[in-house]
Amino acid sequence: MAAADSGGASADHRAFVGGATGYTGQAVVERLRALGVETVAHVRPDSRDLAGWRARFEGMGAQVDTTPWDEDAMVARLAELRPTLVFALLGTTQRRMRRDKASGADSSYAKVDLGMTLMLLRGAEATSPAPRFVYLSALGVKPSAPGTYYHARWEVEQALRASSVPWTIARPSFITGSDRGERRPLEQGGAVVAAGVLGLAGALGARRFRDRWGPIDAATLAEGLVGAALDPAAEGAVLTSDALRGAR
């Protein structure tokens, strides 16, 4: 799966990026624009720094869309924009949940990771022709995986499989790199331990194992996600980090 093979067709695409302001989302917008793909970066209208995001994304040559996270509004907007690629890259964190709960807002995995991603899926289903839907899930997702985080991801994956849109699911392990602005002790600590153990595995020849389980930075992941999005062979594929590294 090589993005370069489909690079000539990049100009025929229009991408809508949900979660564009995230660590992965920013890198995906950047990668799409580097390939000359017309790109719409979604920023929530109540963003703390809407002007800053607008300047950043418009500086990359992307358009900014501020449709509210309301199902009818999102479906209507996607049907109007008619993207050929939809990236669903959003997700909440325990820290965000605690912060929002203090102000009475619900930002649970059920509301954000499941609910908002399903809004994008409903919008993709209302779009003709149907766009490729690229969903950022997580390694370890399965029906028996415990906890609301995994449950939300499994529900989205099942909704995709039951939907009428062509999809690609990405299941990376830790997404982090030295360019990650936000401090995330759990993920960064886990990634350091994983990188150490897996570095040893790599030295012993278990490179595929290391590539699958080791941390992946946003730029590498973005290249893999966009490469897969543009690759007809990645339709219906569930890609772990090793395959995403190969899809660049």
Ligand SMILES: NC(=O)c1ccc[n+]([C@@H]2O[C@H](COP(=O)([O-])OP(=O)(O)OC[C@H]3O[C@@H](n4cnc5c(N)ncnc54)[C@H](OP(=O)(O)O)[C@@H]3O)[C@@H](O)[C@H]2O)c1
């Ligand atoms: N980090 C990891 O190690 C890892 C591993 C595997 C899978 N994943 C999954 O991959 C996805 C992206 O990860 P990431 O690290 O790039 O995420 P991130 O940097 O935390 O970005 C999250 C995105 O979701 C949006 N979002 C969060 N809460 C929201 C809310 N209440 N309403 C509207 N938008 C909201 C954010 O928008 P604002 O900027 O406006 O808040 C941002 O665009 C997540 O679903 C994550 O669970 C992460």
